[in-house]
Amino acid sequence: MIDNQPKENSQEKIKYTAKDFTSSQDVRWCPGCGDYSILAQVQRTSPDLGFKKENVVWVSGIGCSSRFPYYMDTYGIHGIHGRAPAIATGVKVNNPNLDVWVATGDGDLLSIGGNHFIHACRRNVDIKILLFNNKIYGLTKGQYSPTSEKGKKTKSTPFGSVDFPFNPLSLALGAEATFVARSLDRDPKHLQAIIKRASEHAGTAFIEIYQNCNIFNDGAFELYTEKDTKPDNVVFLEHGKPMIFGKNQDKGIKLEGLNPKVVDLANGEASVNDLWIHDEFDESPARAFILAQFTENENMPLPVGVFRQIKRSTYDKDFHEQIERIKKVKGEGDLKKLLFAGNMWTVN
Amino acid sequence: MPKEKEVQNLSEVTVRFAGDSGDGMQLTGSQFSDTTALMGNDLSTLPDYPAEIRAPIGTVYGVSGFQLHFSSSDIHTPGDRPDILVAMNPAAIKKNISELKPGAMIIANIDSFDRKNLQLAKYETNPLEDSSLEGYEVYPVPIGSLTAKALQGTSLSPKEVSRCKNFFALGLMYWLFDRQVDQTVSWIQKKFAKKPEFIEANTNALLAGYNYGENTELFNTRYNVEPAKLPKGTYRSISGNEATALGFLAASVKSKLPLFLGSYPITPASEILQYLSNYKNFGVKTLQAEDEIAGITSAIGAAFAGNLAITTTSGPGLALKTEAIGLALMTELPIVIVDVQRGGPSTGLPTKTEQADLLQAVYGRNGEAPVAVLAASTPSDCFNMAIEASRLAIKYMTPVILLTDGYLANGSEPWKIPHANELPDIPVKFRTEKEGFAPYLRDGNLSRPWVKPGTPGLEHRIGGLEKANISGAVSYDPENHNLMINLRAQKVKNMVNDIPDLTVDGDMEGDILVLGWGGTYGAIKEAVIKAREAGYNVSQAHLKYINPLPKNTEYVLKGFKNVLIPEINLGQLSKIIRSEFLIPVKQLNIVRGLPFRVSDIENKIKEVLGGIA
Numbered sequence A: 001m002i003d004n005q006p007k008e009n010s011q012e013k014i015k016y017t018a019k020d021f022t023s024s025q026d027v028r029w030c031p032g033c034g035d036y037s038i039l040a041q042v043q044r045t046s047p048d049l050g051f052k053k054e055n056v057v058w059v060s061g062i063g064c065s066s067r068f069p070y071y072m073d074t075y076g077i078h079g080i081h082g083r084a085p086a087i088a089t090g091v092k093v094n095n096p097n098l099d100v101w102v103a104t105g106d107g108d109l110l111s112i113g114g115n116h117f118i119h120a121c122r123r124n125v126d127i128k129i130l131l132f133n134n135k136i137y138g139l140t141k142g143q144y145s146p147t148s149e150k151g152k153k154t155k156s157t158p159f160g161s162v163d164f165p166f167n168p169l170s171l172a173l174g175a176e177a178t179f180v181a182r183s184l185d186r187d188p189k190h191l192q193a194i195i196k197r198a199s200e201h202a203g204t205a206f207i208e209i210y211q212n213c214n215i216f217n218d219g220a221f222e223l224y225t226e227k228d229t230k231p232d233n234v235v236f237l238e239h240g241k242p243m244i245f246g247k248n249q250d251k252g253i254k255l256e257g258l259n260p261k262v263v264d265l266a267n268g269e270a271s272v273n274d275l276w277i278h279d280e281f282d283e284s285p286a287r288a289f290i291l292a293q294f295t296e297n298e299n300m301p302l303p304v305g306v307f308r309q310i311k312r313s314t315y316d317k318d319f320h321e322q323i324e325r326i327k328k329v330k331g332e333g334d335l336k337k338l339l340f341a342g343n344m345w346t347v348n
Numbered sequence B: 001m002p003k004e005k006e007v008q009n010l011s012e013v014t015v016r017f018a019g020d021s022g023d024g025m026q027l028t029g030s031q032f033s034d035t036t037a038l039m040g041n042d043l044s045t046l047p048d049y050p051a052e053i054r055a056p057i058g059t060v061y062g063v064s065g066f067q068l069h070f071s072s073s074d075i076h077t078p079g080d081r082p083d084i085l086v087a088m089n090p091a092a093i094k095k096n097i098s099e100l101k102p103g104a105m106i107i108a109n110i111d112s113f114d115r116k117n118l119q120l121a122k123y124e125t126n127p128l129e130d131s132s133l134e135g136y137e138v139y140p141v142p143i144g145s146l147t148a149k150a151l152q153g154t155s156l157s158p159k160e161v162s163r164c165k166n167f168f169a170l171g172l173m174y175w176l177f178d179r180q181v182d183q184t185v186s187w188i189q190k191k192f193a194k195k196p197e198f199i200e201a202n203t204n205a206l207l208a209g210y211n212y213g214e215n216t217e218l219f220n221t222r223y224n225v226e227p228a229k230l231p232k233g234t235y236r237s238i239s240g241n242e243a244t245a246l247g248f249l250a251a252s253v254k255s256k257l258p259l260f261l262g263s264y265p266i267t268p269a270s271e272i273l274q275y276l277s278n279y280k281n282f283g284v285k286t287l288q289a290e291d292e293i294a295g296i297t298s299a300i301g302a303a304f305a306g307n308l309a310i311t312t313t314s315g316p317g318l319a320l321k322t323e324a325i326g327l328a329l330m331t332e333l334p335i336v337i338v339d340v341q342r343g344g345p346s347t348g349l350p351t352k353t354e355q356a357d358l359l360q361a362v363y364g365r366n367g368e369a370p371v372a373v374l375a376a377s378t379p380s381d382c383f384n385m386a387i388e389a390s391r392l393a394i395k396y397m398t399p400v401i402l403l404t405d406g407y408l409a410n411g412s413e414p415w416k417i418p419h420a421n422e423l424p425d426i427p428v429k430f431r432t433e434k435e436g437f438a439p440y441l442r443d444g445n446l447s448r449p450w451v452k453p454g455t456p457g458l459e460h461r462i463g464g465l466e467k468a469n470i471s472g473a474v475s476y477d478p479e480n481h482n483l484m485i486n487l488r489a490q491k492v493k494n495m496v497n498d499i500p501d502l503t504v505d506g507d508m509e510g511d512i513l514v515l516g517w518g519g520t521y522g523a524i525k526e527a528v529i530k531a532r533e534a535g536y537n538v539s540q541a542h543l544k545y546i547n548p549l550p551k552n553t554e555y556v557l558k559g560f561k562n563v564l565i566p567e568i569n570l571g572q573l574s575k576i577i578r579s580e581f582l583i584p585v586k587q588l589n590i591v592r593g594l595p596f597r598v599s600d601i602e603n604k605i606k607e608v609l610g611g612i613a
Helices: A034-048 A065-071 A084-094 A106-112 A114-123 A168-174 A188-200 A286-296 A315-330 A335-339 B025-038 B090-099 B115-120 B143-150 B158-162 B165-176 B182-191 B196-215 B240-255 B270-277 B292-304 B315-331 B358-363 B381-396 B406-410 B478-498 B518-533 B553-557 B572-581 B598-608
Strands: A056-060 A075-078 A099-105 A127-133 A179-184 A205-210 A234-236 A251-256 A259-264 A302-309 A344-347 B006-010 B012-020 B042-048 B063-071 B084-087 B105-109 B137-141 B221-225 B233-239 B259-263 B285-288 B308-313 B335-341 B372-375 B400-405 B412-416 B461-463 B510-517 B538-543 B545-547 B560-567 B586-589
Touching: A034 A065, A034 A127, A034 A188, A056 A065, A056 A084, A065 A075, A065 A099, A065 B461, A075 B292, A084 A099, A084 A106, A084 A114, A084 A127, A084 A315, A084 B259, A084 B285, A084 B292, A099 A106, A106 A114, A106 A127, A106 A168, A114 A127, A114 A168, A114 B292, A127 A188, A168 A179, A168 A205, A168 A286, A168 A302, A179 A188, A188 A205, A188 A302, A259 A286, A286 A302, A315 B285, A335 B240, B012 B025, B012 B090, B012 B165, B012 B221, B025 B042, B025 B063, B025 B165, B025 B182, B025 B233, B025 B412, B042 B406, B063 B090, B084 B090, B090 B115, B105 B165, B143 B158, B143 B165, B143 B196, B158 B196, B165 B182, B165 B196, B165 B221, B182 B196, B233 B240, B240 B259, B240 B270, B240 B308, B240 B335, B240 B381, B240 B400, B240 B406, B259 B270, B259 B292, B270 B285, B285 B292, B292 B308, B292 B315, B292 B335, B308 B315, B308 B381, B315 B335, B315 B358, B315 B461, B335 B381, B335 B406, B358 B372, B358 B400, B358 B545, B358 B572, B372 B381, B381 B400, B381 B406, B381 B478, B400 B406, B400 B518, B406 B518, B510 B518, B510 B553, B510 B572, B510 B598, B518 B538, B518 B560, B518 B598, B553 B572, B560 B572, B560 B598, B586 B598
Parallel strands: A056 A075, A056 A099, A075 B461, A099 A127, A127 A205, A179 A205, A234 A302, B006 B221, B012 B084, B084 B105, B105 B137, B259 B285, B259 B308, B308 B335, B335 B400, B372 B400, B510 B538, B510 B560, B560 B586
Antiparallel strands: A179 A302, A251 A259, A344 B233, B012 B063, B042 B063, B042 B412, B233 B412, B372 B545
């Protein structure tokens, strides 16, 4: 009674193009919005992800980012505020053959939908969550969000917000997410690469994408996206490689105990051999957590790339394996036997 | 040799077992029920327990009760007032004394009537010794010490020995009503299969209780209740929650759709989740969600993926699911939401019963959001209505709310088991054809096509934003919105041609029709029977479909001078009936967290008819 065939190896691979993933709906984001880039990178990457278009389902909640499914020519549900991870879980668990993606924003996923997010992570449902983080509420026209920095002046915080924000990556790591990454709307190549990596991961894959809202929070990520400031402020994480950044690749990150530190590679302060070698597959989340906390330390650059990727069985797989196991033990269910059970008596 | 005891025949008896939450009263009651059912009596049960799992020992608010009404004829309620109270401690008497029939029999465990327990129950003097129980037939039995005596030499600790005393009480009741102990003995053997010392102890306690009845001078009479003459068939005793679970499973088999339940534990609905989680060999998929909202939204995801998708909850959970029900309605996906109503508002009375979620179910959403609302009338009827709710949801591609309540959920009755092949198939059609496809095309029922993701060429998007009819594109067009609002309402209205007419028990016209819905069926039925016996001409009709109402509802109601609507709320169905048909109705509303007493309804019928037979 259940759809539980192994993922099909698409032998007769259909050659898709980005256009195949483009729906006929007019895209209605504000001109200049970072969402356009994310949509473009997803559409460009989708043909290379190796799945059949009819098996793709995009799920979203509410907010600017959540219009995303309408623009993808795949199956899609535009849900209600915050609930996309729960809807996506329902889709994936009921048909593990589907490739289920979630498009969401900082208000949707981390405020109203925070609960579903952490539970999707802990269950390790095989869904991919793209967080469009612009640190502002856009669709409701400019209130602060749970990722807005403390002191942020917005329409609802005219004197500055007094809330501490969430660090989305720390939250995901704390919730036991098995794939945690960050990318930038203004770095198409990097974003494409990270989307591919997420799609290859079995389990909940979480990508925080810094996304510029040019209407209500323009320039929030300028430091990390503009040519002249990006090299000195962004470190690209690569597995097995030392953490090096800077215009001249002359800065490195050293880990002293639990304390990360930027060191100068040019003045002899440190050499490449002293640097922190990134290990995506580290079983312990501790180092990934230290990396995630770089954003709380003004001396540290912004890490982008895959922070952590570990293997853990997925909820949807375990869910169906249990059903199959019980079927073997108890035998395929027989309604008649189930109804005619317990203490019965007959009236003649 | 004890002298031969007299046997007295009774046509019906109501027994209440009462004791501390930890005394095992629910177990004792359900064992007595099972044995009684096996002996062929008709029966109806009412478990009544505190929300606290182990409330402070000996207190009145820690008293857990189990009431059972059994008979040699057809019965419909757990009984208004017990004939017999088995009281394991003073608090059990304190709590229940006002509910007993005049002259009722009280079997009291005198071992627990010490100073401490009397104080905890707020008795200044021992009711067994002062005159406060005058007028009752009191049987003081040292249940605790007799159990200890029977278990002398056991390896069990004194505390464990004390926990066997409910089996002694059960054994005594088996003797008193001439029931066989076999069923309970085999239950004990199964339950404690891994603990032989418990099998021995509990069985010995049970038999000691039985033999005590046989040998004591205290009891001179035994009672006999002949088997009831039920229609031919094979029966089992079933509770509403189990019947609900089995109903959905049957709907899954009959529709050939895999069953998915997304649910968050909540009293008194959790058992449905527990039952269905046991049926994994049927391919049943249960997800215990992180909250009520994830329960229903995961079900919406499951419906999108092509499953029979359901979510189960109680009142507070229905409130939380409200927005998501709107999403299911807007996306036109079939899901069933079960609300096992409990005492409200807010947290209310979690373990008690009520019918106060009706308006929430029918109207409680933002926007014009009509949803089909069905209500089960007896514990076993939950089986039929779960199938009906599934059938309508699938056929009309829309959410359906099924209302049960705490009384139906926990109460049980004999159920004539249906044969699986007697149940009608539920046809399901998934669209796979590309040609001419659009996500909001309409069939003759105005339902849109159901497409499973994974179907090539039919990729489409649905969502909570208003959609253009047929094409399904996001639409802000005013005329389209008006059209869609009406289409969604019409789908629910169309069900009227697909549901049974309202049937009337009694004359089709007359002075009074007692109209009910949901779990009050039994109490109303019995009240109507009693009023007829008293010479009144009374008709009864019971609604199982509330949105839409059966198409002959107005016709039926207009046949009577008076329409009386008893409800365990402040008049919610009354409001609906008045607003739908502009018919004046009379109300009976008692909201105690308990089922109606038959006498409440009977008296109201007489009052409406001016006391004239």
